[in-house]
Amino acid sequence: MAGIPLSDDYPVRRIPIVTYLLVAANVTVYLLSPMSQLAVWYSAELGARLCSVDVYLLHWAAFPTELLTGRQLTAEQAAAFTSCPVGEYTKVPWMSSVSSMFLHGGALHLLGNMVYLFVFGPCVEDRLGRLRYLAIYLLSGVVACYGFVLGEGIGTTPMVGASGAISGVLGAYLVVQFRSRVITLVLGFIPVRLPGWLMVGAYFALQYFLYLSLSISPDAENNTAYGAHVYGFIAGLTSGLLIYRVRWRSGARLSDVH
Numbered sequence: 292m293a294g295i296p297l298s299d300d301y302p303v304r305r306i307p308i309v310t311y312l313l314v315a316a317n318v319t320v321y322l323l324s325p326m327s328q329l330a331v332w333y334s335a336e337l338g339a340r341l342c343s344v345d346v347y348l349l350h351w352a353a354f355p356t357e358l359l360t361g362r363q364l365t366a367e368q369a370a371a372f373t374s375c376p377v378g379e380y381t382k383v384p385w386m387s388s389v390s391s392m393f394l395h396g397g398a399l400h401l402l403g404n405m406v407y408l409f410v411f412g413p414c415v416e417d418r419l420g421r422l423r424y425l426a427i428y429l430l431s432g433v434v435a436c437y438g439f440v441l442g443e444g445i446g447t448t449p450m451v452g453a454s455g456a457i458s459g460v461l462g463a464y465l466v467v468q469f470r471s472r473v474i475t476l477v478l479g480f481i482p483v484r485l486p487g488w489l490m491v492g493a494y495f496a497l498q499y500f501l502y503l504s505l506s507i508s509p510d511a512e513n514n515t516a517y518g519a520h521v522y523g524f525i526a527g528l529t530s531g532l533l534i535y536r537v538r539w540r541s542g543a544r545l546s547d548v549h
Contacts, residue, residue: 295476296410299487301468309421313428317453321401330342342375349379352449353391355440356398357384362502364447366433372447379541388436389429394451397489404453410473411491412456413465415531418467423458423534431459431526438522455519458498466489466531495524 293470325333325343333343349369363382364372388392416424435455440446469488477483502517 294490295479296407296490297474297476297482299410299414299468299471299473301414301417301471303413303417305417307416309416309425310408310412311426313412313425313453314409315431317393317395317401317405317408321395321398324394327398335527342373345373345375346377348394348449348451349377351387351390352451353387353436353440354384354449355443355446357382358388358437358440359445361385368447388433391436391449391451392429392432392453392456395453396451400452403532404457408453408457408460412460414468414471415460415463419463419531419534424463427459427463427527427530428456430432430530431462431523432456434526435459435519435523436514437525439516441521442518450516450519452516454516455523457465458494458520458523459530461491461494462527462529463522463531465528466535495521498524 311424321327322329324330325340325347333340349364349372354364356368361384363384369377395404413425415427421425432453432455435458436450439450439455465488469486469491471487473487473490475483475485475490498517498520501515502521505517506510
């Protein structure tokens, strides 16, 4: 992500309950997952833990093939993904576009996402209202998943992470509070007070550039779904604009909606 945001200067008028719950849900799911070294019940033996990770991903991660076909992986496809014993399980493929938002591959992956959500989420929640904010978060995550797999095609590399949903929050932030100032760590240690629109715009420009670079060089090694970030951001931006258009027509004060 572009820089490390620490805080913005928008004074929220109510406790951002949804943002706090989303952060808590992401952290809790990670700590209970086999990706967390704290989850000792998955075994301390490396081989057994790796098998637990594979089986966990089969159950809850978003696989492009499943999303495009609407059917869970066959036994042969699951065997190609992992050599570990899987057993019988039932999965609703489209629901994995939601469940995958709460999975993270490591502590740094989780931390990076939660920092952005914690800084930008409260403002969007306060300006749009809790239910609209939650809807934008979930919708952006789903659009990010499907947008990415439609562009990439059939594959069995699992997608995990809240980046697509959080990119949607950033897109909505650009609509509702672009005049804010955001204290950001540039180069990892220099605190700079930047306009919100510049911080968010730089994030989108970077994700879009990396997405285009990988499109031009598809053989380049990469483990980050930059396309999902782009589609999630556009979904959040579009949703934010639509909500503000409705507010302008109705004269309603959406910031007062709970």
